[in-house]
Amino acid sequence: MANKKVAVITGSAQGIGKELASRLASDGFRIVLSDVNESLLQETANEFENKGIEVTYFVGDVTKPEDQQGLVQQAVDTFGSVDVFINNAGVEGQVGPITDVDPKSVDLVMDINVKGVLYGIQAAAKQMIKQGTGGKIINACSIAGQEGFEMLAPYAASKFAVKGLTQTAAKELARHKINVNAYCPGIVGTGMWERLDEKFREHLGTKKGEAFEKFSEGIALGRSQTPEDVANLVSFLASEDSNYITGQSILTDGGMVYR
Numbered sequence: 001m002a003n004k005k006v007a008v009i010t011g012s013a014q015g016i017g018k019e020l021a022s023r024l025a026s027d028g029f030r031i032v033l034s035d036v037n038e039s040l041l042q043e044t045a046n047e048f049e050n051k052g053i054e055v056t057y058f059v060g061d062v063t064k065p066e067d068q069q070g071l072v073q074q075a076v077d078t079f080g081s082v083d084v085f086i087n088n089a090g091v092e093g094q095v096g097p098i099t100d101v102d103p104k105s106v107d108l109v110m111d112i113n114v115k116g117v118l119y120g121i122q123a124a125a126k127q128m129i130k131q132g133t134g135g136k137i138i139n140a141c142s143i144a145g146q147e148g149f150e151m152l153a154p155y156a157a158s159k160f161a162v163k164g165l166t167q168t169a170a171k172e173l174a175r176h177k178i179n180v181n182a183y184c185p186g187i188v189g190t191g192m193w194e195r196l197d198e199k200f201r202e203h204l205g206t207k208k209g210e211a212f213e214k215f216s217e218g219i220a221l222g223r224s225q226t227p228e229d230v231a232n233l234v235s236f237l238a239s240e241d242s243n244y245i246t247g248q249s250i251l252t253d254g255g256m257v258y259r
């Protein structure tokens, strides 16, 4: 029987990343979890182990190229390969008018959401090229990477950059049979939206949960998104069924942004 494939997921201690890891484990992958939040990462890894999932974890910061290389090395040392690498880690940064954007917040968002994805692509691609068996690199984009959203200037800029990186990497890596795609979720009720809701409150004077509800009202299918909805797309992008798709940033938002 062929060896089980190995999937690496950054920012997977919680939220969408954790659900992607769980879904890919059900799909038959060995799982490498990674996050900068060490205690939560350990908790998630224990939870996976208790469910009988073949898992290892690596504490790492996606903004550091050496951590991304360390993450890949951990996957290879533990399970022998990297077949799928998901650049999921991301932050929302500052919420506020473009005239008030603070340079420190721009740096933070660009470091994590853009440089983090770039260094992840580099580390994964080098290993996949060495293996010579192709692979899938999958990046976290957003509806905000397809359309600018008010009060989210640095975040939207960072996600548009992810779209650019996805296209560039797809063109460069296609000859190595490495597919590079991105998922663009809509309004997903994770820790990120808890923080966004709070930050919108400060600016708009909304009540707790109101900003999240207001954004969700614009969804044609009539409900906010779950991490499982995102995992349905990512599972496909990680599978052989998507072998003829590359360079795409695919919306999964219940009908909010139309491209």
Ligand SMILES: NC(=O)C1=CN([C@@H]2O[C@H](COP(=O)(O)OP(=O)(O)OC[C@H]3O[C@@H](n4cnc5c(N)ncnc54)[C@H](O)[C@@H]3O)[C@@H](O)[C@H]2O)C=CC1
Residues within 6 Å of the ligand: 010, 011, 012, 013, 014, 015, 016, 017, 034, 035, 036, 037, 060, 061, 062, 063, 088, 089, 090, 091, 092, 112, 116, 140, 141, 142, 143, 184, 185, 186, 187, 188, 189, 190, 191, 192, 193
């Ligand atoms: N929640 C939403 O509505 C949407 C989320 N997304 C994107 O999906 C991805 C995951 O988002 P959520 O799960 O909602 O966020 P989250 O905040 O719930 O989880 C993100 C995880 O990334 C980790 N992380 C943050 N900075 C890191 C760093 N420098 N190095 C390593 N790990 C780091 C955090 O510790 C956390 O565990 C992000 O890229 C986000 O921009 C896209 C569209 C919508």
Ligand SMILES: CC(=O)C(C)=O
Residues within 6 Å of the ligand: 092, 142, 143, 144, 149, 185, 186, 192
């Ligand atoms: C969190 C996010 O990606 C939004 C608001 O589009």
